[in-house]
Amino acid sequence: MPRIITYSVQTTETVKNILKNKLKMSERFIRKLKLNEKITCDSKYLKINNIVESGNVLTIDLNFEEESENIDSINMPLDILYEDDWLIVINKPANMVVHPSVLHRDDSLANAVKYYLDSKNEKIKMRFVNRLDRDTTGIVVFAKSEYIQESLAMQMQEGKLVKEYRTIIEGILEGGGTIDKPIKRQEGSIMLREVAEDGERAVTHYEVLQNMNNMSLVKVILETGRTHQIRVHMKSIGHPLVGDDLYGNKSELIGRQALHAYKMIFIHPITNEKMEFISEIPDDMKKIIKNE
Incomplete structure (x- = not known):
């Protein structure tokens, strides 16, 4: 699925200023867009120091052919709370690590997500926004784009997530x-x-x-x-x-x-909507609460 964002220019300024200050992209990611000629206006490639004017529309292609190497694709149950073109919100069970390790080569959440994406023929690198301990249950967010991961990480740093x-x-x-x-x-x-x-x-x-x-x-x-x-x-x-x-x-x-x-709240990097997700308390904890 093409992952493309557009930006309507409001004032005369450089492309880099828009990417850095308006779209909150990191210097490293801006360089990546530049090297891969991912920024266009009226179907013409732009350099980051080009000046654009009010009324121009920038098109930024966020598609990169990439895969997570050394992560096996394993068919395991995946409890998806929400999914769109940019991210997946997952309800992680107990006894599952997020990333593979020496002791967990083929039973991690990453293995399950890799299988799910492969089944949809999506070549996406493993980018989890947050991590949970193996035996902690609940919400884990997977970013389908490096830009989404960076944006949500910034919200975390700023206390907005x-x-x-x-x-x-x-x-x-x-x-x-x-x-x-x-x-x-x-x-x-x-x-x-x-x-x-x-x-x-x-x-x-x-x-x-x-x-x-x-x-x-x-x-x-x-x-x-x-x-x-x-x-x-x-x-x-x-x-x-x-x-x-x-x-x-x-x-x-x-x-x-x-x-x-239990809950995660953030602003969607693409739509600017407030997103709120809840994962109900699992049965093993409910049992303790009910047997009070």
Whole structure:
């Protein structure tokens, strides 16, 4: 499917100024468009330092023949919440990594998406906007274009992309608050993270929704996106996630950390529409909540 955007010029300015300041494209991506002669006006190729005038219409071709090498195409169930010509919103199950690894060569979300795209004869590189831990369920966004990935990543950096989670924590917590504690990788460990003064800034906002059986259902919104941020922050205030055997304790109630990427809100880079997606709380967490 051709992925092309048009821009109606409002004032006299350079092509580069439009791409960088109006369409919010990175210098690297602008160079890529330039090298591949992807910018035209009235069917004529433009250089990025060309000047265009009010009334001109730029056409920017975002199609690049590319594929993700070394990712096997594997037929696996794929729960698609939404799809258009530019992105796919997926509901990721538990026990599935997003990207392939040495231990997960053929059972990752990327393998499933690759098969899905191959079945539609779409040659697209794997570009996930966000990542979730293997046993965290919920919303993952896949960008069908490098421009979409860059745009949503910028919204994330600017705090315009909202990621809301649901988690069940150990103990009774009341009200809500903000955890503003830096996080870094634990010395001697590839995986573990910890709160440390010399870590990267990490901010987590939370609100308790329900208390039950010495546990609490909590709404969490991330201001930053550090690895294991929710898990580390909740442990730091004495309330590790139920079932989190990495930062807390195993649980007979659930076979994983009780963490779900529940909602995501962002502005669609092409249509400028506000997009809001919800992934319902999965059954294993619902069971804990209902058995209060």
